[in-house]
Amino acid sequence: MSADDTHAPVEYPTEEISLTINGESVAAEVEPRHKLSDFLRDRQGLRGVRVGCEHGVCGACTVLLDGRAVKSCLTYAVQVDGAEIETVEGLADDGALHPIQESFHEEHALQCGFCTSGFVMATKELLDDNPDPDRDDIEAGLADNVCRCTGYQNIYDAVNRAADRLEDGATTDASDHPGSGEADDE
């Protein structure tokens, strides 16, 4: 056993990056080895970025990088210099849930919730590209994300509901969608 605090601290090389995160300009010094996921979580306090595997399979850490869904565990922070990053924290508008978030809630498309940030961001990319996806489009769009709780059935329904809702604008008639749950006023 050793409890040794007497050494001089190690100097790790750093790089300076500046980027936009959820619309805010950010400048930071990062080690080249720091993953974007760790940078967002530990340095920027964006803990809604979940880390599930750190090898690019589970998709819990999915964020949007210049509008494209990427796995932030497979991206280094130094790679996003000058980029625009969106995370789940940036979706709600002044406390009002984004239609995708609202649809996941109403369709019971989350249980433990650990994969949810990633699914919501992947859904955003999918619907930004294709506002009216069919079942195959949804499968292809969300195939990079793993959910261990829901069995995906309600995620399909949530994506469809979100697509309809986004198409209709902010005002959606929930009665069109006999979902799993009951609508509640948020």
Next chain:
Amino acid sequence: MSSRPDADASADAAADPESDSPGEVGSDERFTGRGLNRVEDRRILTGEAEYVHDKAPESALHMALYRSVHPHAEIEEIDASAAEDHPGCHLVLTAEDLKGEYNPMPTGLHGFEEWSLADGTVRYVGEPVVAVVADDRYVAEDAVDLVDVSYDKLDPVIDPREARDDDVLVHEDVGTNVGDHEELTFGDPEAAFAEADHVVEGSYSWGRISGVPLETAGVVADYDEDADTFSVDCNIQLHTLVDDTVYETLGYDPDDVHLDVPPDVGGSFGTKIAIHRYCCLAAIASKELSRPVAFVEDRIENLQGGDMHSTQREYDVKLAVDDDGTIRGLDFWFVDDFGAWPRYPVNQVLKPLSVLSNAYDVRDARYEYDLVLTNKTCQTAYRGFGVPAHLYALEMIVDEAAEAVGMDPDELRRRNLIDPDQMPYELPSKNVYDSGDFPAALAHVQEKIESERDGGLLDPEIVEQRRAEGKYRGVRPTVHIEPGVSGADWTDRQRSDRESLADRDRDDVAELPEHLRAEVREDGTVLAHLATDSSGQGHQTLVTQLLADELGVLPSAIEVDYLDSAAAPTEYGSAASRMAVMVSGAAKGLGRALAENLETLASEVWDCPERDVTYRDGAVERVTGESLTLAELVSHDRDRGDRLTSASYDYEHPATQLEDFDEALARKLPVYPTAAFAANAPIVEVDATTGEVEILKLYSLRDCGTQLNPMIVEGQAHGGLAQGIGAALQEEFGYDESGQPQAITLFDYRLPSIENVPEMELDHSETPSPFTETGAKGTGEGGMIDAPASIACSINDALEPLGVKADQIPFTPNRVRERIRRVEDE
């Protein structure tokens, strides 16, 4: 029967969270039984939810572990000097450092001494040997890379059947690899097998499969030097039941070690009951350093050495059957490979006794197992707890019986189903099924299949055409029981003196109730405290619904929090499909207890007899017409020592209230007083060329008694079925012959994705349990319990023309092809 849960959009429309005062509703307003959206969702969807991975404070140091690369070796020397010299490293721990002050970790069987770090011998790849604590995780891993361990390699034992020969011992000091063995006989199986017209035999394998939640284990331990206590934030499951694995290791009293599980845990499915090693090491490090110490298991650690693999079994099964299809007797023998150490879930070899003959009426049976130790990662619990493998082996031998008798398997199954007028039905193994109409469930899915035969997926013309292309379609419906609401007393059977079990009587049984407490806050809202942890099941929502109804207030007037392990009494916790029954019983009792206390308080305030006051819908009313709201009552309660605006309630385990279970309880046989059930009909297509199995559609009729929240019930079914599909077809922790794990990334351990989970059409019936407060039955494990067996049966049907059986789970493409080739070569 409705195919979708209740979706009345008006239910909670009045529950306006912005409202000034807590809502009140008419007493006929009911939230229970409806698909109320979850109160947990908002914080999760916005990213605000704090999982344990998010808990480390700025001041925390971070731990990383050096793990064994060998399956079996003596440790010759540990040289950690370079790690200790690393400037960012604060602490290095080995087993030697633990021995002075701390204890080995409790295990599931007596006679094993397991330290939190390998002591002299490593017994599986991934076993932690050295703990390193450093400034952050990156630095900690740098320091781990500097640890140098030299080994003297030993032969490993990997095959569970071979392990029984004891040629290589996993534990020299124990002297055998068979950690536990028992043979149980019910009725007269010898006579049944001797008299029956046919005896069929089969051998079946169930691969090493587990839960693999998306969130790995995590801990933040903080030792308080002044109080000499530990605060341990962690995502352990059953934090009030298995807390002994932490406080005993640390050498402290239960009250001095606070295991605090956050309201949000990223899935567990049973697996996280065995993360105690991390809690112990982080707590020890925190004490040594007087700093908070955090640990987050990474995915590779989790898959190869995270103590979270589950059931791996080899079965030899026999069935005695008469010419008319009557099943006369069952005989199960199996070996279960527990890996290197027997952890608490050793009793999953016993749980199948609670559903010994599944949905069939069979009186004579033999049940025998060997629990063996091998050089693999230790087993933990996983959804179903040993039952999925049992039902799979049983349904496979039932298929063999149909073949031997020359009877249609559907007909043979139907003839043997337990009839509704036999309910409650006592199994020969003494557990009791509470209620259910199994033949009706089977008939329901058979109708669904029939509807597919005319122009649908099973239209004979289409089936024929696909077969010409080498694609074999099939379906074979089956009925499955999900045993719910385990008792606690029987679970230590293997650590009890089994010889004396026959002498035990009912008074020796100690069951654990479910505790729930609540207080009214100044603003008149109610804060309830769960004593058990959750990992995504929506317990806060369920308690909110039930208390809202019981108190006649809106869900928005209820908040639900959690107690840490020191504040809560010892509970069983969220496992064994317990919570729907236990928490709903507790919530109803708590509502009544709180209302009674409020009536007492109001009668004191008014100085009137209690018979003159009545609690109703968020207020106490007096016969004279006066009333006091919850907020007003709190203001009168402030100066009392013994508060009456709070209450607690302990819901007794239902089996303890019923004589039906006396014998099972006294003899420590598995007690599961609810029998949820499902009839499944997965339509499969097997590609004989590639060996791939596709589930085209899955029909299921599910019954878990009274549904407290149909939306949550359906969600549990979807998720369980998806895990069952993964188990049946693609998930496995394989090992090669040298003991190296073959699935250490999520590329290798193949979780189902949105692309390979089929369309599910679920219907629900409700046969209330006569044994529980709310009529609910446990239903957290169902899909995982029933999907693998039913998929295997459908594969047997599909491949009948080729003479191939799904005799191994998971039935992966290479195994399908291997069997087809074998048949072709014959």
